[in-house]
Amino acid sequence: MGRFAEPMTRLIDELKKLPGIGSKSAQRLAFYVLRSSDADAEALAAAIRDVKASLRLCSVCNNITDVDPCVYCSSATRNQRLVCVVEEPTNIAAVEKTKHFNGVYHVLHGCLSPLHGIGPEQLKIASLLRRVENGGVDEVILATNPTVEGEATATYLSSELRRPSLRVTRIAMGIPVGSDIEYTDEVTMLKAMEGRREM
């Protein structure tokens, strides 16, 4: 790519490292930055710098935060005895959208993935066990993904968390609201049957 000036090549190379950005997109973005105002370019650079400088992991739940402990862990109105375990920080937003969960979180930063060489040591599991060990937790909700690896993670955690005083639950898997049973695949249907409740 010798046809660009060195600073341009550098920017394109950096942009190409972003997920989903190929050579073409990187060039397009780089030219956009080049054409934008000095203030806009400066704001972009500052935003990137600040996100690294001011964000860190919450020392309690491993959520990404600018204050430690994070807003959930330091909230006086949230039930600190109810912990929802998720794979990624972005999963928290999905639970928060329900506006019906008033507990706190624990972010694993991944799931058990033998094909990628990710075992229990690579996830934030030890800190979850410590949280439970220190008392103060009544229930752990396992909200990992309904995939082979998410299930393996939930099964693993449920056995590691087994204690007489602790309730461990798994979120239900089943048919999406507003869909039709006729078009539900057999695994989902099976899981929906397993997760049925008394009425």
Next chain:
Amino acid sequence: MALKESEAIVLRTYPLREADLLVTLFTRLEGKVHAVARSAKKSKRRFGGALEPLTYVRAYYEDRERQELARLDSCDVLESPLADEVSYSRAIALEHVAELLDELLPDREANDAVFRLTLSVLAQMQHEAFWMPITYFELWMTRLMGYLPELSECIVCGRELNGDRAFFHALADGLMCLDDKRLASSEISAESRAIAAQMFRAPVESFTGASWPRSSASDLRKFLLQTLQRHIEKKLVTAGMLEKM
């Protein structure tokens, strides 16, 4: 181009662009096929749980002109690993099978023997006893890929090993007698060699029921993985995970 239909086993998926998935399938029709599942990440409705590793599916796909990657149209689940409880050890065993198939099979070359082997072994991986089906799968894969040396004679002097001690080495292409073994060789017991001989004569189902602790034929598995890894010239990620299990 025409839509192809084939039974298939999902080996692995990789995220591709925004919402697409790159899927590696082991199809009965033409072996290992790489295909793009459009919008599979966003719209789970189209593929549901069908793209989870080791799901046995009926796949519908089409080749695209001048493109290496096929387009995956849809998948019907025939048998899902999620139907039974997925423990961590079961996930390792399942993904070990996926990794072996992915690494050992060439692209677009049907192999019905391996396909049938995989289905029969997967059927034995529904519960917690994995070491037997894993051993069976590794042994047969090594043989079907043409990498298995003669287990009954020394590769150096040609002497019959039956009844005698036998050794293997990461860099040697077969077993050696006590006199010819290299430095830092490992021993493979007569018992494990007998298990291998039995496994070549009987289907995997006939080995269920007997207790199979991790220690059963562990020397045979070590020999097989060394042999396979020497041929593919890389370490298998799941082999390391099995070791730590």
